[in-house]
Every structure is written in C-alpha cells, then in structure tokens.
Amino acid sequence: MEKNFFIGVDVGSASVRAGIFTPKGERLAFAVRPIAQFHSGESQVEQSSADIWLRVCETVKEAVALSGVSADAVSSIGFDATCSLVAVGEGGSPVSVSESGSPERDIVMWMDHRATEEATAINLTNDPALQYVGGEVSVEMELPKILWIKRHYPERYRQVWRFFDLADYLVWRASGADAASVCTLTCKWNYLAHEGRFSDSLLADVGLEDVLSKVPPKVLELGERAGTLCESAAHQLGLTTRVVVAGGIIDAHAGGLALAAANPAGSLTIISGTSNCHMVASADPVMVPGVWGPYFGAMLPKLWLNEGGQSAAGALVDWTLNQSAAWAGLVSEAKAQGESPYALLNRQVELLERQEHYPTCHYHILADHHGNRSPRANPDARGMASGLSLETGVSELARRYLATLQAIAYGTRHIIESLVEAGHRIERIVMCGGATKNPLWLREYANATGRAIHLAEEEDPVTLGAALLGAVACGAFDGFADAARAMVREGRRIEPDASTYAFHDAKYCVYLQMYQDQQRYADVMYRACSLSNDKTIDEQQDD
Numbered sequence: 001m002e003k004n005f006f007i008g009v010d011v012g013s014a015s016v017r018a019g020i021f022t023p024k025g026e027r028l029a030f031a032v033r034p035i036a037q038f039h040s041g042e043s044q045v046e047q048s049s050a051d052i053w054l055r056v057c058e059t060v061k062e063a064v065a066l067s068g069v070s071a072d073a074v075s076s077i078g079f080d081a082t083c084s085l086v087a088v089g090e091g092g093s094p095v096s097v098s099e100s101g102s103p104e105r106d107i108v109m110w111m112d113h114r115a116t117e118e119a120t121a122i123n124l125t126n127d128p129a130l131q132y133v134g135g136e137v138s139v140e141m142e143l144p145k146i147l148w149i150k151r152h153y154p155e156r157y158r159q160v161w162r163f164f165d166l167a168d169y170l171v172w173r174a175s176g177a178d179a180a181s182v183c184t185l186t187c188k189w190n191y192l193a194h195e196g197r198f199s200d201s202l203l204a205d206v207g208l209e210d211v212l213s214k215v216p217p218k219v220l221e222l223g224e225r226a227g228t229l230c231e232s233a234a235h236q237l238g239l240t241t242r243v244v245v246a247g248g249i250i251d252a253h254a255g256g257l258a259l260a261a262a263n264p265a266g267s268l269t270i271i272s273g274t275s276n277c278h279m280v281a282s283a284d285p286v287m288v289p290g291v292w293g294p295y296f297g298a299m300l301p302k303l304w305l306n307e308g309g310q311s312a313a314g315a316l317v318d319w320t321l322n323q324s325a326a327w328a329g330l331v332s333e334a335k336a337q338g339e340s341p342y343a344l345l346n347r348q349v350e351l352l353e354r355q356e357h358y359p360t361c362h363y364h365i366l367a368d369h370h371g372n373r374s375p376r377a378n379p380d381a382r383g384m385a386s387g388l389s390l391e392t393g394v395s396e397l398a399r400r401y402l403a404t405l406q407a408i409a410y411g412t413r414h415i416i417e418s419l420v421e422a423g424h425r426i427e428r429i430v431m432c433g434g435a436t437k438n439p440l441w442l443r444e445y446a447n448a449t450g451r452a453i454h455l456a457e458e459e460d461p462v463t464l465g466a467a468l469l470g471a472v473a474c475g476a477f478d479g480f481a482d483a484a485r486a487m488v489r490e491g492r493r494i495e496p497d498a499s500t501y502a503f504h505d506a507k508y509c510v511y512l513q514m515y516q517d518q519q520r521y522a523d524v525m526y527r528a529c530s531l532s533n534d535k536t537i538d539e540q541q542d543d
Contacts, residue, residue: 003073004476007063007243008467009056010251010460011035011081011166013111013274016052018059019463020067020074023476025487027458029066031059038098038105044114046098047107049086052166053173053236061238076244076470077174077229077237080254080462081166083110083188085145088162088169095159097149107166108145111274111311113371115144116379118151122206129190129199134291139371139379140311142188147206163214165189167248172216174233175245177226179218183249186298187307189215194285194296220247222257222301223472223480246473252277252307253299254465259430259456261468261484264300266427268419270412270445271462272435274315278308278374278415280424288422290375291415300480306424308374308415313408314434316369316383320404321345324397346440348398358503359399363387365407366514372411375418376515384514405441406504409448410511416449430454432461446496448504455491464488 005028010017014037019030033055038046056079064071085108087095098105108114119139123130130136137144142165150157164172165184171177185191191198196219203209220226229243249257255271256279264281271277281303285294293306312319321327327341330348334341352359368376369383391399420426429451435441436455446453458464468483477483 004075005067005069005073006467006471006474006476007060007074007077008254008463008465008470009060009077009079009170010254010463010466011052011056011079011170012251013037013082013109016055016059017460017463018056018063019460019467020063020069021464021467021487023471023486025458025464025489027460027464028069029063030460030463031062031066033059037109040099043112043116044099045109045112046105047084047109048104049088049094049106049169050104052107053170056170057236057238064238071239074239074243075476076246076474077239078246078466078469078471078473079167079170079174079248080251080466080469081170081248083140083142083184083250084108084166085142086164086166086169087149087156087160088164089159090161095156097153097156108149110140111370112145113139113379115139115148118144118147118206119379121147122202125202125205127199127202127205129192129202131287132192132294133190134293134374134377135289136377137190138292138373138377140373141190143190143206143208143211146211147208150208160214162216163211164216165248165250167250168216171226171245171248174229174237175227176230177218177220177245178216179220179226179247180216181220181222181248183222183253183298185215185219186295187250187253187292187305191219193219193298221297222247222249222299223469225473244470244474246469249466249469251462253279254469255432255462256299256465257480258458258461258465258468258484258488259432261300261480262488264303266425268416268426268429270429270431270433272313272431272433274313275373276310276313276408276412278412278419280306280419280426282306282424286423288375288418288424290377291418291422292374306419308419310367310408310411310415311373312367312370316367316408317401317404319369320400321397324400326392326394326397330394330397342438345398345401346438348394349402349440352395352398352402360403360406360507361503363399363403364507364510364514365400365403366511366518367404367407367411368515372515374415381515382518384518386510386514402440402444405444406448406507407511409441409445410508412445413449413508414512416451428452428454430456432456442494443497446494447500448508450496450501450504452496453494455493457489457491461488
C-alpha cells in the first residue's frame with residue numbers, strides 16, 4: 001500500500017470535517033461531526049475550543065479507521081478553520097469572551113457583530129494600513145473583536161496569553177508551535193505581509209499598543225511546516241509524532257487554494273457556505289473599494305489576493321425556509337419519501353415556472369439581512385422584500401426561495417462587477433461548497449452573473465485544500481501548483497442560459513435600487529428619531 005497519505009481538517013461554522021487523501025487527490029475516507037454555537041442576543045455568537053478540538057480528534061480517528069490506512073502511513077495534516085477568535089490564558093486555559101463568564105465560551109465567532117463601535121473607531125483613524133482591507137475594517141475581523149474585549153472585559157483581556165485565529169489555534173494544539181499563518185494574520189488582523197509588519201500607528205491610535213505581546217511571534221508562510229505532532233496530540237488524534245503539521249489557513253482560502261493553485265490567472269473562486277467568499281489572485285496589487293485586500297501571499301505564495309464576501313448566503317436560505325410553516329411539511333414529506341427536502345422544493349419551483357415562466361418577476365429580495373460585507377462594506381444594511389401578497393403555502397415558499405437564491409446571486413454579480421471595474425480580469429468562475437449541491441442555485445448563479453460555473457470533481461475542495469497544505473509542507477510536492485495539478489481534478493460546468501439575460505439584467509437593476517431606497521428610508525427615520533430624541537431630552541431638562 002502507498003505510504004504517503006495526507007489528512008485535511010476543515011472546521012466550518014457548524015461542523016468539523018476530516019478527509020484522508022492520496023497523492024493523486026483520491027479521498028479514501030471522510031468523517032463529520034457537529035460543533036456547538038452559543039448565541040447571546042442579536043449579535044453575539046460564541047463557540048468552545050474544547051468542543052472543537054474534541055470533534056477534530058473524533059473525525060480524524062474515524063477517517064483514518066474508515067480508510068484502512070495505517071497511522072504510520074500518514075505523512076501530514078493540514079488545518080483550515082473559520083476566521084474566529086480564540087482567547088487562551090497562561091498554560092492553555094480558556095478565557096471567556098461571553099457575558100455569561102463561562103470559560104467554555106472562549107471563541108468569538110466570525111459572524112459575531114458585537115464590535116461595530118470598535119470597527120468604526122478603527123476606521124476613523126484613516127490609517128494607511130486600511131487601504132489593504134478595502135478602505136475599512138469589517139466588524140468580522142479580529143482587531144475590532146479584541147478591542148471590544150479590552151473595553152468590556154479588561155480583566156479578561158489581561159488574562160489572555162494568546163489571541164489565536166482558530167486555524168492557528170488548531171496548529172498550536174497539534175504541534176505546540178506558537179505561530180500564526182500569513183493567511184490569518186494578513187486577512188483578519190491587518191498584518192501588512194508585503195512589509196512584514198503591523199501598523200504601529202493604527203494599534204496606538206485605538207489603544208491596542210500592547211496587543212502584539214498577545215499575538216504569536218512567528219509568521220508561517222503557506223506550505224511551511226509548523227512542526228510535527230506533539231505527543232499528546234498524536235495520542236488524541238490516533239497518529240504518530242512523525243506526522244508533519246502545516247501552518248494553518250482560513251477555510252474559504254483553503255477552498256480557493258485548491259481551486260485556483262493550478263491556474264490562478266483570470267480565475268474567481270467562490271466558496272459557498274453559511275456565508276460566501278469570492279477570491280481572486282493577481283500578480284500586482286489591485287485596490288477595490290469595499291472589497292478586502294489586496295493581501296500579499298494570503299492564498300497563494302507571491303500573489304496578491306482580493307476577497308469579496310456575503311455575510312449570509314446559506315444562512316439566509318435556511319432562515320428563509322424556516323420562516324415558512326410549509327417548510328416543516330416538506331421536510332416531513334421528504335423524509336417519508338427518502339429524499340432531500342431541497343429536491344422537493346426545487347420541483348415546486350419547476351412547477352411554478354411551468355405556470356408563470358418567471359415567478360419572481362414582481363417579487364424582489366435584497367439579501368443584506370446580516371449586513372453587506374462587499375462591496376458596500378455596510379454592516380448596518382438590512383434585507384428587504386418587495387412584491388409581497390397574501391399567497392401562502394408551498395407555492396409562496398417556492399417563490400420566496402427562488403427570489404432569495406437569485407438575490408444572493410445578484411450580490412455575487414455586484415462583487416464581480418466591482419472587481420472588474422477596479423482592474424481585475426475574470427475569465428472563469430470556479431465554485432465549491434454547499435451551493436454546488438443545489439442544481440437550482442447553480443443555475444441561478446450562472447444566469448444571474450452571465451458566466452459559466454466550473455466545479456471540481458472533489459465534492460469537498462476545502463478539506464482537500466487543507467490536505468494540500470500538508471502535502472507541500474511535508475515535501476511531497478515542490479509547491480502548490482504541482483500539488484494541485486496532481487491532486488485536484490475539474491468536474492462539471494454549468495453554462496448560463498442566454499434567453500434569461502434580459503430578465504436578470506432587469507432584476508439586478510431592481511436589486512441595486514433597493515439598497516439605495518433603503519438608505520433613503522434610513523435617512524428619513526434617522527432624522528425623525530433624532531428629533532424625537534432631542535425633544536425628549538429637552539422635556540426632561542425642563543422638568
């Protein structure tokens with residue numbers, strides 16, 4: 001049997017996945033475990049590093065067992081994870097980031113929006129470093145979260161030994177390496193990789209002068225080895241201490257790495273999931289207002305990266321379905337028939353389209369329910385619907401579901417147009433993640449953008465991307481281009497339907513206008529509420 005196998009571990013928002021791959025990219029086995037989320041109020045979402053590490057160990061052991069591969073034959077392990085913030089105290093103890101004070105809640109999730117005021121404070125500095133995040137930091141990045149912790153829980157802030165991005169935390173747990181990935185630091189911590197430094201002026205202006213003492217001192221390039229498995233981790237994972245541990249990477253970037261490494265020029269990679277990420281690499285830096293980056297070496301060595309995104313994609317579809325009483329009935333019906341409820345719902349859309357051709361002609365959704373990450377860079381944006389009626393039941397759900405899929409696709413089109421306008425050349429779209437399992441959504445992405453959608457043969461390129469990190473780090477390949485040519489194969493292609501262009505162009509114009517209308521409504525109400533508040537204050541002072 002081959003004696004060179006690579007493990008990839010992908011920690012997403014709701015689950016941990018582990019796969020074991022051959023040097024030809026064949027996935028021998030795969031394991032999945034759910035992970036917990038803790039929600040507090042509207043904006044705070046936390047996780048537990050102990051829970052996540054336990055599930056990592058379970059999935060790795062299960063994948064190796066299912067593969068039939070001996071632990072001695074595993075050469076490397078690579079980790080990717082969401083860009084969530086882990087607070088670690090002296091000796092590795094968890095530090096709570098939660099109002100509850102529970103040490104179990106030691107991770108601020110990427111989707112947590114508690115730090116809006118802190119993000120604003122950072123952006124008001126107008127520091128030159130901000131031009132490398134599209135002009136503004138996002139509330140989903142790490143410095144706003146850390147500043148929030150320092151302001152609200154100063155004693156806990158003092159207790160923190162290390163703030164880790166989740167991928168770097170996993171590398172630390174696995175190898176003991178006190179290091180951070182160039183990917184995580186550059187994309188989420190305002191690290192200027194092209195200059196090899198943080199902006200001292202930015203940190204000083206917001207009162208984070210001391211934060212670098214809490215950040216790992218070593219920066220690992222992509223494909224660099226962090227070390228080998230430490231004894232305790234090897235035991236917990238069921239592997240040997242000879243296994244090479246690669247530096248980590250953000251989950252979306254692992255997917256981008258797998259899909260673009262062999263042919264980066266002109267490729268836009270879309271990693272779909274709870275949120276959407278849009279990655280495009282270039283030889284030279286391109287400044288795109290409202291789009292993160294340009295980041296140097298953050299997805300592919302020696303190349304610049306711009307990263308657009310939508311904060312709610314799969315999460316918005318789930319929310320939409322769960323708002324309808326008809327969805328529970330479809331789920332029960334699908335279970336009785338032994339098929340996916342999405343397949344049943346897609347058939348309802350087909351039925352609606354046979355009756356009306358364009359069922360969403362007068363039904364429009366603005367998909368900013370969790371803010372607009374790109375290209376508006378407005379976390380306060382909200383979703384909208386136009387064209388509501390008293391329609392109920394499955395037909396109403398099918399119509400709203402289709403309009404939601406289209407709206408998310410229009411958000412992607414807006415990001416693509418912003419990238420092209422700034423100077424990027426986009427010739428092909430390569431996509432992976434949850435949306436690729438839904439043929440209706442793929443159809444809408446192709447039609448709404450007017451571009452073909454390319455898929456990989458591997459159903460989970462993100463986990464494969466994590467495995468590529470290890471394959472390069474252990475020396476099995478000279479670089480990511482060689483590794484991708486050997487391990488990543490193209491799958492099917494979805495072409496746009498030219499007969500739908502006029503329809504989608506019109507709906508896209510409505511989509512853009514809805515945001516402008518929302519801003520006008522917000523301005524009207526802001527003035528009214530401000531006047532009302534001023535009047536109340538005056539009355540209180542008179543009393």
